[in-house]
Structures are given as C-alpha cells and as structure tokens.
Amino acid sequence: xxxxxxxxxxxxxxxxxxxxxxxxxxxxxxxxxxxxxxxxxxxxxxxxxxxxxxxxxxxxxxxxxxxxxxxxxxxxxxxxxxxxxxxxxxxxxxxxxxxxxxxxxxxxxxxxxxxxxxxxxxxxxxxxxxxxxxxxxxx
Amino acid sequence: xxxxxxxxxxxxxxxxxxxxxxxxxxxxxxxxxxxxxxxxxxxxxxxxxxxxxxxxxxxxxxxxxxxxxxxxxxxxxxxxxxxxxxxxxxxxxxxxxxxxxxxxxxxxxxxxxxxxxxxxxxxxxxxxxxxxxxxxxxxxxxxxxxxxxxxxxxxxxxxxxxxxxxxxxxxxxxxxxxxxxxxxxxxxxxxxxxxxxxxxxxxxxxxxxxxxxxxxxxxxxxxxxxxxxxxxxxxxxxxxxxxxxxxxxxxxxxxxxxxxxxxxxxxxxxxxxxxxxxxxxxxxxxxxxxxxxxxxxxxxxxxxxxxxxxxxxxxxxxxxxxxxxxxxxxxxxxxxxxxxxxxxxxxxxxxxxxxxxxxxxxxxxxxxxxxxxxxxxxxxxxxxxxxxxxxxxxxxxxxxxxxxx
Ligand SMILES: Cc1ncc(COP(=O)(O)O)c(C=O)c1O
Ligand code: FES
Numbered sequence: 001x002x003x004x005x006x007x008x009x010x011x012x013x014x015x016x017x018x019x020x021x022x023x024x025x026x027x028x029x030x031x032x033x034x035x036x037x038x039x040x041x042x043x044x045x046x047x048x049x050x051x052x053x054x055x056x057x058x059x060x061x062x063x064x065x066x067x068x069x070x071x072x073x074x075x076x077x078x079x080x081x082x083x084x085x086x087x088x089x090x091x092x093x094x095x096x097x098x099x100x101x102x103x104x105x106x107x108x109x110x111x112x113x114x115x116x117x118x119x120x121x122x123x124x125x126x127x128x129x130x131x132x133x134x135x136x137x138x139x
Numbered sequence: 140x141x142x143x144x145x146x147x148x149x150x151x152x153x154x155x156x157x158x159x160x161x162x163x164x165x166x167x168x169x170x171x172x173x174x175x176x177x178x179x180x181x182x183x184x185x186x187x188x189x190x191x192x193x194x195x196x197x198x199x200x201x202x203x204x205x206x207x208x209x210x211x212x213x214x215x216x217x218x219x220x221x222x223x224x225x226x227x228x229x230x231x232x233x234x235x236x237x238x239x240x241x242x243x244x245x246x247x248x249x250x251x252x253x254x255x256x257x258x259x260x261x262x263x264x265x266x267x268x269x270x271x272x273x274x275x276x277x278x279x280x281x282x283x284x285x286x287x288x289x290x291x292x293x294x295x296x297x298x299x300x301x302x303x304x305x306x307x308x309x310x311x312x313x314x315x316x317x318x319x320x321x322x323x324x325x326x327x328x329x330x331x332x333x334x335x336x337x338x339x340x341x342x343x344x345x346x347x348x349x350x351x352x353x354x355x356x357x358x359x360x361x362x363x364x365x366x367x368x369x370x371x372x373x374x375x376x377x378x379x380x381x382x383x384x385x386x387x388x389x390x391x392x393x394x395x396x397x398x399x400x401x402x403x404x405x406x407x408x409x410x411x412x413x414x415x416x417x418x419x420x421x422x423x424x425x426x427x428x429x430x431x432x433x434x435x436x437x438x439x440x441x442x443x444x445x446x447x448x449x450x451x452x453x454x455x456x457x458x459x460x461x462x463x464x465x466x467x468x469x470x471x472x473x474x475x476x477x478x479x480x481x482x483x484x485x486x487x488x489x490x491x492x493x494x495x496x497x498x499x500x501x502x503x504x505x506x507x508x509x510x511x512x513x514x515x516x517x518x519x520x521x522x523x524x525x526x527x528x529x530x531x532x533x534x535x536x537x538x539x540x541x542x543x544x
Contacts, residue, residue, distance in 0.1 A: 008454075011451075011454055017523050031539075033541070034541035035490075035536060036487060036541070037467070038448050038467040038468050038473075038486070038487075039448065060524060060528060061525065062446060062524045062526045063451055063468065064450040064451045064454070064466075064468035068523065106473075
C-alpha cells in the first residue's frame with residue numbers, strides 16, 4: 001500500500017521530536033501503546049500556567065510511518081490550543097488530514113489516546129480531577 | 140550505477156531468468172499443443188517438452204522423472220502431499236507430526252486435517268529455529284503416518300537436519316514430507332541421500348515462472364502413493380488432473396537446469412554478499428540475528444533492530460530497497476510474525492525485524508547501498524523512539540505498566 005504524501009512528509013521531516021522535562025508541574029506526559037503491540041507513543045505538552053495554553057509539544061514514537069506522522073501532526077495541532085481544546089482533537093480528523101487507510105486508523109487512535117493521557121497527567125499534577133474518556137475502539 | 144528499486148525479497152519470489160523466459164516463449168505460440176493430445180504433432184511436441192522438463196526437474200533433486208508430479212505451485216504441492224498421504228494411508232493411522240514455523244500452506248492443511256479427524260502434533264522449534272530431533276522422535280506413536288518438516292524456513296532461512304529426521308522416520312516406518320520451496324535450487328537437495336518420500340517445491344522461488352511447481356513422490360523403497368485432490372482427466376498418473384501448463388513447465392525445467400549448473404558459483408558469490416550485509420548490520424548497536432547462524436540458506440538473513448518498528452523502518456528506504464518485515468504493522472492481521480514469535484523472541488523483537496533475501500542478480504553495490512540506508516534509518520528512527528530513549532537511560536521497560544490493547 002502506498003503512503004499519502006502527507007504521511008511521507010511527516011515521516012521524513014517530523015515536527016517536534018523530542019523530550020520535555022517531565023518533572024516540571026506544567027508538563028503533561030502521555031505514554032500509550034505497548035512494545036508487544038509494535039507501537040508506543042509518548043506525547044508531551046508544556047502548558048503556559050498563566051494562560052492555560054499549550055506552548056510546546058513534543059513526541060517520540062515507536063511504530064509505523066502512520067503512527068509517526070499522526071504524532072507529529074498531533075504535536076503541531078496541540079501548540080497554541082488550550083488544554084481543554086486539546087482533548088477535542090479527534091482521531092478521525094487525523095485520519096482525514098493524513099489520508100490514512102482503514103488498517104492505519106488505530107495509529108491515529110494512539111495519537112488521540114496520547115493527547116488525552118498527556119492532558120490527564122497535566123491535570124493530575126495540578127490538582128485537577130482526571131477526565132474520564134470513553135474507551136476508544138481500537139483494532 | 141545503481142538502478143532503483145533494489146530487490147532484496149527473493150524469499151517472496153524471484154524474477155524469471157531471461158533464459159527461462161526465452162525457453163518458454165515458443166510454447167505460448169507455435170508449440171501451443173495440449174500435452175495430452177496423443178494423436179497429432181502439436182500434442183507430441185508439447186508432451187516431449189514436458190518430458191524433457193520433467194527430466195530437468197528430477198535431475199536437480201536426484202529423482203526419477205516418473206516421481207515428479209507437476210502442480211500449480213507449492214501451496215498445491217503441500218496440500219496434495221499432506222492430504223494425499225492422510226487419505227491414502229488412513230488405514231495405517233491418522234497422526235501427523237509437523238512444526239510450528241511451517242508455511243501457512245502446511246499449517247492450514249494440517250488444521251484442515253484435524254477437522255477431518257486427523258491428529259497433528261506441532262513441534263515447537265528450538266530458539267535457533269531448528270526442530271529438536273529428540274522431541275521429534277518422542278512424538279512418534281503407532282498411529283503416526285507422516286512427518287512433515289520444512290527443508291528451510293522462508294522467514295529466517297534456517298535449514299533443518301532433514302537427513303537425521305528421515306533416519307528417525309525410517310526407523311519407525313513413518314513417511315517424510317518436506318516443503319523444500321526455499322531450499323531447492325539454492326542448496327544441494329537430493330531426495331535419496333536425504334531420505335525424502337514426498338517434497339513440494341515451486342518454480343517462482345528459483346527464477347522460474349509463477350503458478351507452476353512440483354510434488355516429488357517416491358516410487359521405490361518405499362513406493363508412496365497419494366490420493367488425488369483434484370479429480371478430472373487423470374493427468375500426472377492420476378494424482379493431479381488438469382491440462383498441463385506447458386510453457387510454465389518448460390520454464391520450470393529450464394530454471395532447474397540453470398540452478399543445477401550454477402548453484403555452486405552462485406552460492407559462493409551470494410553468500411559472500413549476504414555475509415557482508417549481515418556482518419555490517421549486526422554492528423549496529425542492539426541488533427540481533429534471528430535464526431541459527433550456521434544452518435542457514437546462503438542468500439538470506441533476518442535481523443531485528445531493537446527499539447525501532449519494522450514497517451516504520453522500511454518506510455525510510457522502501458522506495459529504493461524492497462525487503463520485508465515480521466512486524467505486525469505490515470500484516471493485515473496486525474499480528475507479528477508467528478515464526479519469529481516461535482523462536483521465543485519477545486514480540487518487540489519480532490516487530491523490529493527485517494528479512495533480506497539476496498538473489499542471482501544482487502550486486503555488491505546494492506548491498507553497500509543497503510547497509511548504508513538501513514543503518515542510517517535505524518539511527519534516525521531511534522532518535523524518534525521513546526523506547527530507545529528509555530533504553531539509553533537505563534529504564535527497565537518491564538517495570539512500565541503498558542496500556543495493552
Ligand atoms: C516455504 C514455502 N512454502 C510454500 C510456499 C507457497 O508456494 P507457492 O507460492 O508456489 O504456492 C512458499 C512461498 O510463498 C514458501 O515460502
Ligand atoms: S503503529 Fe502498527 S500499524 Fe501503525
């Protein structure tokens with residue numbers, strides 16, 4: 001199966017690869033997937049405490065090209081959003097943007113899950129109750 | 140000058156050798172006869188061509204031409220060999236011994252047999268991918284009629300001790316079937332020296348055309364019979380009906396002849412390239428060879444690059460280099476390779492594997508380019524891999540609670 005140009009572009013020039021200091025209170029870290037499943041995604045957000053806006057986002061992903069592209073795209077979309085807006089990023093929007101075929105939908109789900117996990121980590125650190133999300137349907 | 144893309148997936152299929160194509164061409168047009176037409180020159184010509192090819196094929200494996208049954212490929216050969224014995228020898232027993240890293244054509248055939256009331260033992264291979272002879276012998280019982288163990292594995296290239304296996308089988312009066320798709324034409328295979336009773340192989344893995352193969356069925360010591368799985372005009376001595384694929388068979392014969400004449404030289408050349416590729420790639424930190432290092436086909440190597448995922452890895456160079464991976468991300472089922480898992484590799488290593496299959500037309504320049512591309516891509520992806528980061532920081536990944544799904 002051929003990859004879409006957007007997937008190839010994110011794969012070749014991934015945006016925001018890296019690591020934020022997870023010990024900082026304004027950094028939320030989401031680590032999802034499992035090595036046995038062949039995909040692990042770590043997504044981090046750094047929140048401006050005054051405004052509640054995500055000022056930086058970084059990722060590292062072990063997975064296929066679509067997973068790498070999904071996380072790269074997610075970090076781009078996260079920057080500039082408020083924490084509450086962040087959780088509205090839906091995996092299907094990623095699917096559409098990247099033109100992912102059905103077998104690769106779960107890679108985008110992973111990105112959505114990583115965002116939610118990062119937001120919850122941030123909330124927990126800052127004394128806010130964790131949000132409950134409906135179990136995503138994967139695979 | 141390098142021409143792209145470079146093909147390093149010769150265990151999946153091989154290109155037709157131009158000499159094979161040349162031999163086939165007349166049998167599409169001028170000499171198009173049906174080999175079963177006994178009463179005119181068109182039929183005679185076709186029959187003659189098939190007879191000649193049958194000799195070429197038989198010679199490569201040390202068989203008698205009468206022991207060759209042409210099929211549509213090895214999937215059919217596996218089905219006919221195993222189901223054919225199961226049905227033919229039903230009065231002797233219903234137990235078959237095979238192993239857990241066989242090709243699906245064998246495994247699914249065995250599953251089918253279980254549904255038909257047969258009993259199948261799936262031996263677990265050792266960590267190096269080879270069958271344990273003691274376990275094999277211990278699995279034999281009075282009802283055992285067949286041992287079906289592959290000659291060489293298609294994913295990791297390991298070669299089973301077929302002679303020892305057949306010696307054990309003989310001792311217990313059990314027949315030996317082997318799927319020799321990956322071995323025939325690449326390494327010396329001799330049905331008599333190796334003690335093989337039935338053997339499936341296929342033309343498209345040895346520079347012949349797709350859609351044609353053979354089942355070897357022993358005629359002496361012992362005389363083996365199989366129940367036909369395709370009924371009809373009684374071709375191939377009643378064991379496989381259907382008008383013969385004359386051009387395909389001619390090509391198959393030619394492919395066998397070329398392999399026979401050139402195997403020694405080719406093995407030397409290709410295995411030197413394989414060794415170079417393998418040695419260089421194993422220099423990459425945290426890379427692991429899958430399958431036995433010694434008992435292995437000359438043209439294949441399977442390596443896991445820990446902490447990077449196979450499909451993501453291939454994406455780095457698959458416009459220019461064609462290889463395959465055992466990662467789940469490459470399969471429709473989203474399951475990693477059952478062969479690699481059977482070696483006891485953690486799933487993470489199975490996801491990180493690449494199989495390189497070299498061939499007759501592989502050049503050193505191609506190998507050098509591949510070494511460079513793969514190494515660079517592994518390094519690039521590790522910079523992006525959270526697992527690599529954890530590894531480098533000395534974090535025990537088993538201590539993490541992964542969200543399995
Ligand atoms: C070990 C093995 N057995 C059987 C087959 C099936 O052969 P064919 O493609 O001729 O049906 C293959 C190739 O796909 C193989 O590698
Ligand atoms: S991470 Fe496995 S298919 Fe995308």
